[in-house]
Amino acid sequence: MTNWIDIGALEDVPARGARMIKTAFGCVAVFRTGDDQVFALDNACPHKAGPLAEGIVHGTKVTCPLHNWVISLETGQAQGADEGVVNTYPARIEEGRILLDAACLMRRAA
Amino acid sequence: MTQNLVIIGAGMATGRALEHLLDAEPDAYNVTLFNAEPRGNYNRIMLSPVLSGDKAYDEIVTHTAEWYDENGVTCRFGEKVAGIDRTAKTVTAANGDVVPYDKLLLGTGSNPFMIPLPGHDLEGVIAYRDLEDTERMMTMVEGQKVVVIGGGLLGLEAAAGMAARGVDVTVVHLMGHLMERQLDEAAGYLLRKALIDKGITVKCSANSKEILGKDGHVTGLLLEDGTELPCDLLVMAVGIRPNTALAAEAGLAVGKGIHVDDQMVTSDADILAVGECVEHNGALFGLVAPLYEQAKVVAQTLLGQEAAFVQKEVSTKLKVTGCDLFSAGDFADGPGREDIVFRDPARGVYKRLVLEENRVKGAVFYGDTADSNWFFGLIKDGTDVAEMRETLIFGPAFQGGTPLDPMAAVAALPDDAEICGCNGISKGTIVAAIQDGATDLAAVRTVTKASGSCGTCTGLVEQVLGATLGDDFVIPAAQSMCGCTDLAHEEVRRLIKSKGLKSMPAVWQELGWKTTCGCHVCRPALNFYLLADWPVEYQDDPQSRFINERKHANIQKDGTFSVVPRIWGGITNPDELRAIADAADKYHVPTVKFTGGQRIDLLGVKGEDLPHIWADLNKAGLVSGHAYSKGLRTVKTCVGTDHCRFGTQDSTGLGIRLEKMLWGSWTPHKLKLAVSGCPRNCAEATCKDIGVVCVDSGYQVSIGGAAGMDVKETELLCQVATEDETMEVVAAVTQLYRENAKYLDRIYKWMNKVGLDWIKDQIDDPDTRRALADRFELSQSIYRKDPWAEHARDKAETYQPLANLTLEAAE
DSSP: OOOEEEEEEGGGSOTTEEEEEEETTEEEEEEEOTTSOEEEEESSOTTTOOOGGGSEEETTEEEOTTTOOEEETTTOBBOTTOOOBOOEEOEEEETTEEEEEHHHHHHTTO | OOEEEEEEOOSHHHHHHHHHHHHHOTTSEEEEEEESSSSOOBOGGGHHHHHHTSSOGGGGBSSOHHHHHHTTOEEEETOOEEEEETTTTEEEETTSOEEEOSEEEEOOOEEEOOOOOTTTTSBTEEESOSHHHHHHHHTOOTTOEEEEEOOSHHHHHHHHHHHHTTOEEEEEOSSSSTTTTTOOHHHHHHHHHHHHHTTOEEEOSOOEEEEEEETTEEEEEEETTSOEEEOSEEEEOSOEEEOOHHHHHTTOOBSSSEEOOTTSBOSSTTEEEOSTTEEBTTBOOOSHHHHHHHHHHHHHHHTTOOOOOOOOOOEEEOOBTTBOEEEEEOOSSOSSEEEEEEEETTTTEEEEEEEETTEEEEEEEESOOTTHHHHHHHHHHTOBOGGGGGGGGGOTTOSSOOOOOTTHHHHTSOTTOEEETTTTEEHHHHHHHHHTTOOSHHHHHHHHOTTSSSOTTHHHHHHHHHHHHGGGSOOOOOOOSBTTBSSOHHHHHHHHHHTTOOSHHHHHHHTTOSSSSOOTTHHHHHHHHHHHHOTTTOOOOGGGSOHHHHHTSEEOTTSOEEEOBOOGGGOOOHHHHHHHHHHHHHTTOSEEEEOTTSSEEEEEEOGGGHHHHHHHHHHTTOOBOOTTSSBEEEEEEOOGGGTOSSOOSOHHHHHHHHHHHHTTOBOSSOEEEEEESSTTOTTOGGGSSEEEEEETTEEEEEEOOEESSSEEOOEEEEEESSHHHHHHHHHHHHHHHHHHSOTTOOHHHHHHHHOHHHHHHHHHSHHHHHHHHHHHHHHHHHHOSOHHHHHHHHTGGGGSOSEEOHHHHHO
């Protein structure tokens, strides 16, 4: 079952940028690409838990601000020679608002 | 008995439905056709060619009076329908006539949306919708001014049509690039360039505030930023809204449009609707292809046949001569997508395909749309393209064609493009020298001087050799900037200047970037090059900056930040120290440390607290120390003649003056200075990027020191007699470094490449030195400001979480 919740306006996240949201189980980074796709991932790089929301967004990837690991926003996989994966969560845009699936956010706590 | 069909609206959708109906069963219905416009069906999408003068109105009429007559259609043109009585099954015309129907077809179309700006009801403010609007625009003549609000399809066609008549047109668009719904930034950039070439002024990211008028007639448009655009006519082309008034009054189900099912039947089984007025499965329709599809279905439904309307992908083409663009499908949402990008700077071509699971989902083409139908077919059919993925972007005719040319950007340069900035040598001069027999780098240097001074354009000269000589010249491999391009930093820098590239999308397109929007390696470098070369025109892009420069603080390993206020020349006072101590208490700063640059570092500040701690520090007069930037860090000083018995000059005073001049400036890498009051050099000036050592007779300025991964002593640049001269020399050498060095090269690395002698030549020449200092000052007039104050005031919100779900999640 899904439970889409409105977490804010698309325009509150800069294009090629991200914002962080707080949940009871940790922080989630919400990304907006240059062509207005949105993605939600745990806000922690698999390497040293760097805050991915602070990284540079390019195409559908983000570069971690701590040690330049490049993470796919689509799969959460570390790119290139690095190995690791970040949890991803369903996110979508509806009428200019960003929606996340709360059911999915909750499930990771279990 | 023949049934009565009443149609409201003689537009393209109902017109096409009527054709289908009459083709299939001419005698099925007695048709009465109402139309508010005093004419029948014409091809509305061809109004743009009428406006530009390429076509006459007669040529775009679809159904003539004779056609209606021959087909027995009762025409009531110029008559509005006043109401529908669903119980009696009649419609009432404006003049009171009551017309009975067995079936009613609504084709009421849409209304242009008018932004309710102050002044929107002035005379001379029009939409772009029908023949009257078009004719109004055609009254504009050379020398008159028109403002078009809206940089979408219609707005641009209106603008281009009037510009073709010699009218002075300005397009005002709210978003960052034109046609943002159909195009990405790169194609938007090319389109904008083409429109500017047609003499149209384009203002993006421009917010309209008020329409100005005099004596009831429009006189201009006022933007939020205070710009006033005078005009004789203002065209609003910002979108359309389905015209649902009549349907809603009759009690039909209406949302954004008139609700219809797959058979195009409304909530009343005897009333159907078609065209721009309908809403089907939540979607509205403005392009002609789906409307014609609906028309077919509605005709079949009226004839009692089985038919269902299915939404399909749509494509867009802009009808502006010389602007070939095509966009189709969807490139906006869903994971698992990949891009294929092709750019040909010489031809101004940009192509982008969006793939998902080996199927083409969306396409944007600019400059070459010859194969667009083929690609549109792939999108519609969902063809598996795995087999042809590698060559897909080249289109259906591709058979082992030539690979991408890494020299395309240089080959595309015009002859007058300047390759060697030091000596003012253009591409044409170099090509002529090569053709006259200078077939290697040394020979070109000897004959033309190109790349003979600072040498940063060497790679470009080699590329010109390669492009001119073909296979006879092997280009030595240069390290490219990143995977997005084959060009090296120096080449990109030079091309930004010689091609006058003033935005990120301009660089990506004109230099043939292989990705849609760069990467974390090239974007920060490009952002610096652009702001250093075009301080006035280029707008800094925070999203292309590393987090420290975006948030004006240094990120630490645990994701907290460090805050370092500026302490001018290392001199502080009790009030400042108290403010720093108070801030450290208030924000629970775990570590307070003295830095090597004579200031105080507050380590471990939470990201959310940054704007607050800055606001507090600002109140005590403290500003950002830029301890996080590729820019001026500190000017370290000793106490000089104020207190020291050996001091020869006022080293602290000079240090503070220098810091006040240089702060806020961006440089290729960090920039640290020091001023020592005597050769004992207590401020350690001789291991800084720029060091000043005071002596009895004046000031020795030396550059290129380092005390990091490499340890280097500075080398003497010059000795001058006065503080003012020192200021000018430091400004000039900083600017020379800003204009020429590769991003992330400290001064000593840059000096190794271009040579100290070349730098000396520039600084020793009084005119060059002054010009450099002037350009530095121009840039500083924009960048010499406190980012902390600005962010605390305007952007504090962005430092907070977008949402806090901790409570909801706990429920």
